Amino acid sequence: MNTDSNIDKKLKAYMKQVGQDAREASKAIAAADSNSKSRALNEIANAIRDSAATLQAQNKKDMRAAAESNLTAALLDRLELTPARIESMASGLDQIAQLPDPVGEITDLKYRPSGLQIGKMRVPLGVIGIIYESRPNVTADAAAICLKAGNAAILRGGSEALHSNQSIAKCIAHGLQQAQLPAKSVQVVDTTDRGAVLELIQMRDYVDVIIPRGGKGLVERISNDARVPVIKHLEGLCHVYIDKYADPQKAIDVAFNAKTYRYGICGAMETLLVDEKIAASVLPQLCEKYLEKGVEIKGCDKTCQMIPAAVPATNEDWATEYLAPIVAVRIVDGINAAITHIEHYGSHHTDAIITENLSNSRQFLREVDSSSVMVNAATCFADGFEYGLGAEIGISTDRLHVRGPVGVEGLTTQKYVVYGDGTTR
Numbered sequence: 001m002n003t004d005s006n007i008d009k010k011l012k013a014y015m016k017q018v019g020q021d022a023r024e025a026s027k028a029i030a031a032a033d034s035n036s037k038s039r040a041l042n043e044i045a046n047a048i049r050d051s052a053a054t055l056q057a058q059n060k061k062d063m064r065a066a067a068e069s070n071l072t073a074a075l076l077d078r079l080e081l082t083p084a085r086i087e088s089m090a091s092g093l094d095q096i097a098q099l100p101d102p103v104g105e106i107t108d109l110k111y112r113p114s115g116l117q118i119g120k121m122r123v124p125l126g127v128i129g130i131i132y133e134s135r136p137n138v139t140a141d142a143a144a145i146c147l148k149a150g151n152a153a154i155l156r157g158g159s160e161a162l163h164s165n166q167s168i169a170k171c172i173a174h175g176l177q178q179a180q181l182p183a184k185s186v187q188v189v190d191t192t193d194r195g196a197v198l199e200l201i202q203m204r205d206y207v208d209v210i211i212p213r214g215g216k217g218l219v220e221r222i223s224n225d226a227r228v229p230v231i232k233h234l235e236g237l238c239h240v241y242i243d244k245y246a247d248p249q250k251a252i253d254v255a256f257n258a259k260t261y262r263y264g265i266c267g268a269m270e271t272l273l274v275d276e277k278i279a280a281s282v283l284p285q286l287c288e289k290y291l292e293k294g295v296e297i298k299g300c301d302k303t304c305q306m307i308p309a310a311v312p313a314t315n316e317d318w319a320t321e322y323l324a325p326i327v328a329v330r331i332v333d334g335i336n337a338a339i340t341h342i343e344h345y346g347s348h349h350t351d352a353i354i355t356e357n358l359s360n361s362r363q364f365l366r367e368v369d370s371s372s373v374m375v376n377a378a379t380c381f382a383d384g385f386e387y388g389l390g391a392e393i394g395i396s397t398d399r400l401h402v403r404g405p406v407g408v409e410g411l412t413t414q415k416y417v418v419y420g421d422g423t424t425r
Helices: 002-032 035-052 052-068 073-079 083-098 137-150 161-179 195-200 216-225 248-260 279-293 302-308 335-344 358-367
Strands: 106-111 117-125 125-132 152-156 186-188 208-211 238-243 268-274 296-299 326-332 351-355 371-375 412-419
Touching: 002 083, 002 117, 002 125, 002 152, 002 186, 002 195, 035 052, 035 083, 035 137, 035 161, 052 073, 052 161, 073 161, 083 137, 125 137, 137 152, 137 186, 137 208, 152 195, 161 186, 186 248, 208 216, 208 335, 216 268, 238 248, 238 335, 248 268, 248 279, 248 351, 268 279, 268 335, 279 296, 279 302, 279 326, 296 302, 302 326, 326 335, 335 351, 335 358, 358 371
Parallel strands: 125 152, 125 208, 152 186, 238 268, 238 351, 268 326, 296 326, 351 371
Antiparallel strands: 106 117, 117 412
């Protein structure tokens, strides 16, 4: 009969083997040429398309179990693999295959008085551990970005997506084998034991970087317990500020899209700030559109006076990432008040200003300390594909070593290269 200690030993042995295999595979994938990596990504994409029916069947198992576990509507939305999302996964892989390969790129070459020529070469990070919740498409996206950047990957998805993730893992393994690259270049952890996460984030001998992708609670736990460097964002508490110089129709269109494009993404607007001088021109019509869409409005006192259907907002509402059809609305006294609100309650993810005033747009860009700051655009554009990066494995709100959407280049680092001609000192 197994004891807890025996189970722990088996788990530790399993994770150690995963780490060793990843470290060994990382050498081969770092040395792989661009054609081999691109072929692998295209083969994985083809395997996903060919396995669409199987992927949906496995995903339905996860969806049934998740519904029985009373997962929220937002999490169920993230979990579901529709035919369109399966094709989007495959298309994403094909797009990443076509991106320029950053590995080996040499930049900033300069001659020194010594006669040396010194520059920087872009190189892989090594082995990347990625821990994520709900979205099974992350399995394909993360694998693709890591491979393109010449890294080995250890992926640990949420238990609610186990069947979906393991099915996608088979497609990844098939694509790697077709391209004659090590199958262990991407490993999807096959246990739901939470102890596997603790092992993964402490394996400094085998893992170079950890990337948690999920809710604030997950990211905080990983950041607190990890012994491996972490690239993270805690939450996507995004704001749209409608300036007094905004075009009213433009403001209505952008603010509506920022909230309702898709509720469960980290780039969804959670708080709308409106200059008091334009509030009467935009809020009634905008809130009517929200209400027709089924969006609950939580407002400040001035908002509640203007919009009878709004319910009073609490201080907690200004600090909440809803990921749901709920929006907090606050009428503010000008751009400085809006920036102060964002500084106090924001998560440094993505914030936007709607204005026709160049001076105010520049002030907002300069003073709002977020990984993406936008002018006259919806916050839901904060996405790797929209930025031309291909898929991304998250949006970093850190300052080191990468900030904003983390795409292929974000999973590399640089080393100095020095050219001489028998040069001595």
